[in-house]
Amino acid sequence: MANPLLERQINFLDYTLSSLWRKRYKNLAVVVVFAVVIFLLASFQLVSNGLLERAQTALVMAPEILIQKMTAGRQESIPIAYAERLHDIFGIRQVVPRVWGYYFDEVTLANYTVIGRDQVGGGTDDQLAQVLSEGRLPTAANETVLGQAVFRTKGLQEQRIFSLFRPDLSLKTLTVTGLFKKESNLLTDDLIVLSLADARDLFGLPDGLASDLMVTVANPREISTVAKKISEALPGTRVLTRPQIEKTYHMIFGWRSGFASVCLLAALAAFFIFAWDKASGLAPDEKREIAILKILGWQTADVLVVRFWEGAVISLAAYLLGCTAAYIHVVFFGSTLFLPVLAGWSVIRPDLHLLPAIHLADLLLLFCLTVMPYLTATVVPAWRCASLPSDTALQGG
Amino acid sequence: MLIELEAITKIYNQGQANEVQALHDVSLQVAKGNMICLRGASGSGKSTLLGIIGCVFPPTRGRAVIAGKQLARLPDRFLTLHRRETIGFIFQRFNILPALTVLDNITLPLLPLGMSPRQRKQRARVLMEQLAIQHREKFPAGQISGGELQRVAIARALINDPPIILADEPTAHLDSRLSREFMTIMDNLKAAGKTIVLASHDPLVTDHPGLDQILDIRDGSLHVS
Ligand SMILES: Nc1ncnc2c1ncn2[C@@H]1O[C@H](COP(=O)(O)OP(=O)(O)OP(=O)(O)O)[C@@H](O)[C@H]1O
Ligand SMILES: [Mg+2]
Numbered sequence: 001m002a003n004p005l006l007e008r009q010i011n012f013l014d015y016t017l018s019s020l021w022r023k024r025y026k027n028l029a030v031v032v033v034f035a036v037v038i039f040l041l042a043s044f045q046l047v048s049n050g051l052l053e054r055a056q057t058a059l060v061m062a063p064e065i066l067i068q069k070m071t072a073g074r075q076e077s078i079p080i081a082y083a084e085r086l087h088d089i090f091g092i093r094q095v096v097p098r099v100w101g102y103y104f105d106e107v108t109l110a111n112y113t114v115i116g117r118d119q120v121g122g123g124t125d126d127q128l129a130q131v132l133s134e135g136r137l138p139t140a141a142n143e144t145v146l147g148q149a150v151f152r153t154k155g156l157q158e159q160r161i162f163s164l165f166r167p168d169l170s171l172k173t174l175t176v177t178g179l180f181k182k183e184s185n186l187l188t189d190d191l192i193v194l195s196l197a198d199a200r201d202l203f204g205l206p207d208g209l210a211s212d213l214m215v216t217v218a219n220p221r222e223i224s225t226v227a228k229k230i231s232e233a234l235p236g237t238r239v240l241t242r243p244q245i246e247k248t249y250h251m252i253f254g255w256r257s258g259f260a261s262v263c264l265l266a267a268l269a270a271f272f273i274f275a276w277d278k279a280s281g282l283a284p285d286e287k288r289e290i291a292i293l294k295i296l297g298w299q300t301a302d303v304l305v306v307r308f309w310e311g312a313v314i315s316l317a318a319y320l321l322g323c324t325a326a327y328i329h330v331v332f333f334g335s336t337l338f339l340p341v342l343a344g345w346s347v348i349r350p351d352l353h354l355l356p357a358i359h360l361a362d363l364l365l366l367f368c369l370t371v372m373p374y375l376t377a378t379v380v381p382a383w384r385c386a387s388l389p390s391d392t393a394l395q396g397g
Numbered sequence: 398m399l400i401e402l403e404a405i406t407k408i409y410n411q412g413q414a415n416e417v418q419a420l421h422d423v424s425l426q427v428a429k430g431n432m433i434c435l436r437g438a439s440g441s442g443k444s445t446l447l448g449i450i451g452c453v454f455p456p457t458r459g460r461a462v463i464a465g466k467q468l469a470r471l472p473d474r475f476l477t478l479h480r481r482e483t484i485g486f487i488f489q490r491f492n493i494l495p496a497l498t499v500l501d502n503i504t505l506p507l508l509p510l511g512m513s514p515r516q517r518k519q520r521a522r523v524l525m526e527q528l529a530i531q532h533r534e535k536f537p538a539g540q541i542s543g544g545e546l547q548r549v550a551i552a553r554a555l556i557n558d559p560p561i562i563l564a565d566e567p568t569a570h571l572d573s574r575l576s577r578e579f580m581t582i583m584d585n586l587k588a589a590g591k592t593i594v595l596a597s598h599d600p601l602v603t604d605h606p607g608l609d610q611i612l613d614i615r616d617g618s619l620h621v622s
Pocket of ligand 2: 394395443444445489565
């Protein structure tokens, strides 16, 4: 015959499952409530991780120093000649002028972001080159690299040529030489990248002007020193550094996730009250059942094993259900419940699809916050009850 | 002697405001294969004495040796082990779980032994047939009659084939026909070599001819009659 120790466990599991089945409606309700809490927590975690990862990609792509010309508190075009005034500053590796703006496409009714800049650092260590899924950055006139959404909305497939209107309504024809990766969609989805001259041509911008100047430094630790020197050399400009941009980013993100955390904490608190209620007392029929099992020769440990299985089945079912639902919610439904709270830009980009970042540590944390307390709440009161002498089962009524 | 009690005292809630001395200085011996009856009014201590014989709890003072083991020396874990090997207890309130089926109730003591469902069913079926309740096998225990319920309790007490059978007020919920049937079952068990201790104040039990001894219990003390 089979191993009696194993057979014992199977017997207990069998007993647990049939008693769960007998109270199936009540237990189903518990699993649903429990799964909703886990779903909320897991969705939040997946979305916030996804966003955090996007934010990090964004920061990687941000220039180390950005120079903008300010007039009367507003940004305006900056003369490329300003770059020559920076030659004397030690520590600057490269100054690259950039044109960028928005292009409203009357045909597709979409708003595209246009960036015009020449290749940085000979091409290979260009940050944009790192997020290409195919092709290459533009090298010649009238070449362009597109984000996925532009490619899609423009209806491009085999044919890789399309046209945009200049301000005077003449057509500018462009050839697609590359596409950006899906993973960088948050930043590149609606992007049209051209050479500096082509962008100027598209927007009708005079020669010698750009939107801003991107500065790369030789030593990243000198960013703030270099930035200070630049603002001294170029009065009337605003100099933004990557650490500054990073900070703003985190502040906005932190505030939003903080707000969401408060809501989630409320859900978690409700769950704990529910668990506590369970922990604080067994129902009379549960007490009676334990007393009967004990007087029939079950050990305290046997009773606890049954209660453990009961808690484990319910909480693991809820955990798997909640986590799976959260994954589906985030991946297939674009986290419709959370994105508006966490990310302001979802209104502008309703079709933003996050690829959720699944971290084992987060899943474990969630496990510890939900499954563990539930298990404790089922096992501990039973343990207290089962370790009392079972003479109550002896008395007549 | 299968059951040996010497100067047993049992005090509930010792040292607390609700302290009750349920047994005083009780001594008792039952030989293997005997059937005896404890007779006494309500509250006299019958259930408490059966609890000690049945290894449910050790006495507060005194020596209790049941089937060769001295109870006072056993920790709860071993008391339980000893109980499930030697005692078949038919409780005053039956202690049946109403939501479980008749079969599941009868086989409850076998689960911790690691016995497979098929073996459990086999054993239970033999007993259910002997007690004429096989047609109730799949019924929830909450839906059967009082007489059937008691047979379920008997079957469960016998499922481990224990040498000692204890029955606490077994006829309290039965009419006279069922009570007589119960005593017939006990006679058969005695004939099969079981040692039986009954507790009752029902004349149908206390005047039963098959008894080897009747002990009167009053306010926690035993009086041989
Ligand atoms: N668990 C307990 N805690 C405290 N006192 C108890 C406990 N069990 C029994 N008693 C008390 O011990 C005394 C003896 O009780 P016991 O149940 O042994 O009597 P009994 O003869 O079985 O009575 P009945 O015929 O009503 O079943 C009673 O006074 C009862 O109140
Ligand atoms: Mg009693």
